[in-house]
Amino acid sequence: MPANKVIKLVSRPKEMPTLDNFSIEEAQIPSPAQGEVLLRTLYISVDPYMRGRMNDAKSYAPPFALNEAIAGGVISEVVESYAEGFQKGDVVLGNSTWTLYSVAKPERLTVIDPNIAPITTALGVLGMPGLTAYFGLLDIGQPKEGETVVVSGAAGAVGMIVGQIAKIKGARVVGIAGSDEKNEYLIKELGFDAAINYKTTADLHAELAQACPDGIDVYFDNVGGAISDAALSLINKNARIPICGQIALYNLGKADVGNRIQSVLLVNTALMQGFLVGQYAARFPEAVSQLAQWLQQKKLKYAENIVDGFEQTPHAFIGLFTGDNLGKQLVKVAEPSNK
Template structure:
């Protein structure tokens, strides 16, 4: 992808969605590329990330991050290549990780990106297993879940980007790992490729509560919750004494127009002296180097596998995002926008 007439393509938030977003939620625009000033970089997008949390930012309501502004590009993780630098800390050809989102180019402050070493791992992993995805799994499971050898760890959304990393780390720690996913393909992958002890389809013929009873005969010690809703209702009923529940996501409710009313968790937490703690990965920002170092060691020793679903083409970004809510992706969902200019 070359710079075309000095123009930058962007996908902006056109209107706030009611329920599930669709193509009318977004608008494709072109805007001139801004000149690079002192302390800035011109970055070409190579890969961009689409993530479930983005749905929450499309609504105008209080959350842990500000809502997206109407008429502005959707913000999110990006791996890019520096085309021009007015900063002594970066040079043309450097690869960087930033958060400028759904656009083909960006003129950004050098202070808002960090350099990526392409010799350590593929560039795309900076948005996945060696980025926020892996760090979310690492800190959520180890700091809140605290799995012990022999304990049972259950993960909802287990074939998603975070879930599959959680399961593998739990296996490294010696736990009995049970994943919940939505298709036979995903179940097979979790068991046969990632080494989960068991996996359950929430769309299967066997009711989920019965499948859980079979897969977790000794109850649940750690439940890593990515999904919420009826799946979590079923798991909470099987918590053991002293169980821990890292609350990472609630994708089942992101597109609901009215609050989800289901089983209330207080009774299960009380009678089992259990802990449920919500978190966001930025809570652990000061410890990111620790997490990346440990994750990289597991990746390099083949203890930790990475799975990505990559769709080619900036024009496919919205389709890739909408596919998150129908379970199209296996692992981290990325959009490849361009190839590097060199190497």
């Protein structure tokens, strides 16, 4: 069996993360105890929320500890099992460390059925990003037929699913993303009605107003910052604003200063609500079933940007903040042994 490797956070980024914030070290392969399984990593998910956990600050999740392995969504293969219900060769989803091999208890793992969809979808459209899009849009956004839905970060793993669900519900959908290529994909492949390149537009507010002549009924906020300021200035009466992420702010070296929005919300009797997908854990089966059905009916598409090689994980993570990815950003570590 080859040696184990581990990726650790060794310093906290001040602004944009760099490779110097990470170390890749050799480690011993752990030995599973009774009731545990030994896992071989196949795919690692890198996600924007992890940037917040690199700060030593209070948030909805505890910060990553320095000089310890980073952890997140991982697809693995069972190598050895001392736990009931798991056998060698099972492909599982769990919250695991950035290591080649790890040990886990069965209650933290879910067996992935490759007959439903490719296994990588368990980290994307049928995983945390898809669930986030489903509950944030449908529970808080509640789009209605004929309404206008605007999605920032629209070419990301969450944003592209949000836009497609809004289209399924009969809404007009406008996406905001960071390249012409991404926006062309949103319109031609995913059926968005319009898309705006926030990096090249001379006047985001004016272009957004032109794309939304009837105003904005739902703004799904993935980014915060100036993009959200422009969207919020165009909201309609009784608009709904699910707050999913604030990626534009994650790498700021100082506190953000923006518009005061209370009067905008008050005048429009609008709802702005932050949410965490974990709040909906009891309803995950409902969402996965519906998302899988839409996939099978070809009402829902997804994109993946897969980076090869365990050592490339820090590069893939940093790429989230430089616009490298279209859709879900993943690192491929190994193939399942039964493929």
